[in-house]
Amino acid sequence: MKYLIFLIFIAIIGNHSVNAQEYGFLNIADGKVSYKKIENYLRPFKTDGCSSVSPDGTIGRPTLWQHCCVEHDIAYWYGGTLQDKKDADSALNQCVSEVFSGIFGRAMEVAVYIGGGPDLHTGYAWGYGWNHIRGYHELSQQDQDEIQRMMPADPHGQEIEEIEFDKEVIPSRNKNICLDEIQDHLEKSFKEDDVEILRSTEALSFLNRVYVVETSSCEGQIKVILNNFVSFNDCEELPYKNEWEQKIKKVEAFGECADKFESKE
Numbered sequence: 356m357k358y359l360i361f362l363i364f365i366a367i368i369g370n371h372s373v374n375a376q377e378y379g380f381l382n383i384a385d386g387k388v389s390y391k392k393i394e395n396y397l398r399p400f401k402t403d404g405c406s407s408v409s410p411d412g413t414i415g416r417p418t419l420w421q422h423c424c425v426e427h428d429i430a431y432w433y434g435g436t437l438q439d440k441k442d443a444d445s446a447l448n449q450c451v452s453e454v455f456s457g458i459f460g461r462a463m464e465v466a467v468y469i470g471g472g473p474d475l476h477t478g479y480a481w482g483y484g485w486n487h488i489r490g491y492h493e494l495s496q497q498d499q500d501e502i503q504r505m506m507p508a509d510p511h512g513q514e515i516e517e518i519e520f521d522k523e524v525i526p527s528r529n530k531n532i533c534l535d536e537i538q539d540h541l542e543k544s545f546k547e548d549d550v551e552i553l554r555s556t557e558a559l560s561f562l563n564r565v566y567v568v569e570t571s572s573c574e575g576q577i578k579v580i581l582n583n584f585v586s587f588n589d590c591e592e593l594p595y596k597n598e599w600e601q602k603i604k605k606v607e608a609f610g611e612c613a614d615k616f617e618s619k620e
Contacts, residue, residue, distance in 0.1 A: 387600060387601055388598055388599070388600065388601065389532075389536055389598075389599055389600075389601050389602075390597055390598060391525055391526070391535070391597060393487060393525060393526060393597050394486075395485055395486060395487060395489065395498075396485070396486050396501065397432075397433065397484045397485055397486075397498075397501045397502060397505045398484050398485070398486060398505075399505060399507075400428075400429070400432050400484065400505065400506065400507050400510055400513060401428075401432075401484075401513065401516060401518050402424070402425045402428040402429075402432075402510070402513050402515060402516075402518075403428070403478070403479060403515060403516060403517055403518045404421050404424050404425060404428075404515040405420070405421060405423075405424035405463075406424075406479065409424075409463070409466070411424065411515075412455075413455070419454055419455055420450065420451045420454050420455055421515075422450075422511060423447055423450035423451050423454070424447070425510065425511050425513070426446070426447075426450065426511075427443055427444075427446070427447040427450075427467070428479070429506075429510050430442075430443035430446075431443065431471065431479060431480070431481055431482070431483055432482075432483060432484035433482070433484055433485075433494070433498070433502045434473065434481050434482025434483075434484070434485065434489060434491075434492070434494075435482075435491070435492065435493070435494050436491050436492065436493060437491045440468075440471070440481050440491070441468075444464045444467050444468050444471070445464060447460070447463055447464055447467060448460040448461055448463060448464035451463055473488060473489065473490045473491060474488060474490065474596065476520045476522075476595070477520055478517070478518030478519045478520045478521065479518050480520075483518065484505075486522065486523045487522055487523055487525065487595060487596065487597060488522055488595045488596035488597075489596070489597075490596060490598070522595045523595070524593040524594065524595055525593055525594050525595070525596070525597055527593050529552060530591070530593070531590050531591055532589075532590055532591075532592070532593055532594065532599065532602065533566065533579075533581060533585070533587075533589075533590035533602045533603070534552055534555060534566065534568075534590070536601065536602050536603050537552065537566060537568060537577075537579050537603060537606075538550055538551075538552055540603060540606065541570060541572070541577070544616060545572050545573075545615060547572055550570050550571060550572045551570060551571040551572075552568050552569075552570055553568075553569045553570060553571055554568065554569045555567070555568045555569075556568075557587055560580060562583050562584065563580050563581055563582070563583060563585075563604065564581045564585060564586060564587055565578060565579065565580050565581065566578075566579040566581070567579075570612070572612075572615065573608075573610070573611045573612040573614075573615045574610055574611040574612070575608065575609045575610020575611045575612040575613065576608075576609050576610065576612070577606060577607070577608050577609070577612050578606070578607040578608075578609070579603055579605075579606050579607075580603075580604045580605040580606070580607075581602050581603060581604060582600075582601070582602055582603070582604045583604070585602050589602070590602060
């Protein structure tokens with residue numbers, strides 16, 4: 356519930372085309388977003404009250420509206436849809452307004468609306484109890500069962516403590532999101548469950564970075580052209596959220612790998 360505003364960066368996607376071999380060439384599907392199968396679980400409930408930069412009450416009554424913030428933290432802990440967040444922020448306003456001031460209640464609602472979005476790397480962001488950043492999402496029956504199981508008997512009796520950002524990154528087989536995407540694409544193309552990348556070499560092709568890989572499934576090289584302006588460093592920055600812009604633009608296969616691509620098309 357701290358008053359933070361993050362800058363939004365702009366991704367530039369160009370339209371540079373790369374000449375490709377006719378033999379064994381594959382275009383990547385138009386999908387812009389990539390996902391993985393991951394495990395989501397809810398960590399034990401923690402609350403920071405109204406946080407270290409917002410008072411929990413007045414000088415004379417230092418915890419006057421602290422219960423409002425704890426109730427707000429319960430909703431933020433398990434998250435849900437954007438409407439659920441708006442409802443939680445509105446309930447905070449109403450609670451603080453009833454025990455103290457409508458002006459202050461409204462100010463707190465605006466502050467958490469701006470500074471509590473799920474994609475922010477803060478310990479108190481929407482859905483902060485889950486191990487990964489989940490964004491806005493409908494709570495499934497499985498989610499609700501997990502919430503019920505993890506909900507403390509007396510959440511308002513919890514110790515007030517600072518909550519640090521401690522999300523887990525999305526698991527990576529290669530510690531490289533681009534190589535993971537290549538591996539997943541090859542497995543789907545070859546219709547095999549586990550295509551191992553034996554070697555990968557970095558190269559440049561005008562505006563594009565390129566991976567040249569060798570796999571366990573065929574003899575020959577596979578040239579993977581990344582999207583315009585995607586850097587190798589971008590590939591090594593593993594996301595906290597199970598959603599990221601697709602990195603691969605085109606794939607070229609050579610030798611036996613080209614024959615395998617053709618036979619599977």
